[in-house]
Amino acid sequence: MASTNSFDVVSDFDRQELVNTIDQALRDVKTRYDLKDTKTTIELGEDTITINTASDFTLDAVQTILVTKAVKRSLSPKLFDYGDPESASGGRIRQVITLRRGISKDDAKKITKMVKTDFKKVQASIQGDSVRVSSKSKDDLQAVMQAIRDLDFPMPIQFNNYR
Numbered sequence: 001m002a003s004t005n006s007f008d009v010v011s012d013f014d015r016q017e018l019v020n021t022i023d024q025a026l027r028d029v030k031t032r033y034d035l036k037d038t039k040t041t042i043e044l045g046e047d048t049i050t051i052n053t054a055s056d057f058t059l060d061a062v063q064t065i066l067v068t069k070a071v072k073r074s075l076s077p078k079l080f081d082y083g084d085p086e087s088a089s090g091g092r093i094r095q096v097i098t099l100r101r102g103i104s105k106d107d108a109k110k111i112t113k114m115v116k117t118d119f120k121k122v123q124a125s126i127q128g129d130s131v132r133v134s135s136k137s138k139d140d141l142q143a144v145m146q147a148i149r150d151l152d153f154p155m156p157i158q159f160n161n162y163r
Helices: 015-031 056-072 105-118 138-150
Strands: 005-010 041-044 050-054 080-081 086-088 092-099 123-127 130-135 158-160
Touching: 015 041, 015 056, 041 138, 050 056, 050 130, 056 080, 056 092, 105 123, 105 130, 130 138
Parallel strands: none
Antiparallel strands: 005 130, 005 158, 041 050, 050 092, 080 092, 086 092, 123 130
8 A cells, every 4th residue: 555645835934044134134234335324223023024224215225135135045035025114213214024924824725726626636735824735646746846836925835744
């Protein structure tokens, strides 16, 4: 009897890599000539990043630096959900970036529906904020992984527990 193979579809990130990304971005902001005197801060909360800077121009530059450093550390740019810039005290600008973690119920339903319609020998089930996909054939699981990668989701997608 053949054993069942499976993997989990998740949306998560390595917190330590994010901490290192923010440290590198702050170091870059403090040494760049055009951003040096802006007194820009980047603060990491539990599930948010807060940028406080002098103007819209510097906010765009800091966002670009943050995304560049994140990509170099293998973090997806889809991780960041940018809020609207708001005025802060002293004529400064503050922006809160929410960190995306977990697959929403709607996206999980979309994944399971796609798997059940396109792959007849593969089962998918929603388990909290992840989706478990299982099949007897590893080739079918590889095809499902590629199909999920081809779908465009607003959050980063990873595959864990491949057995």
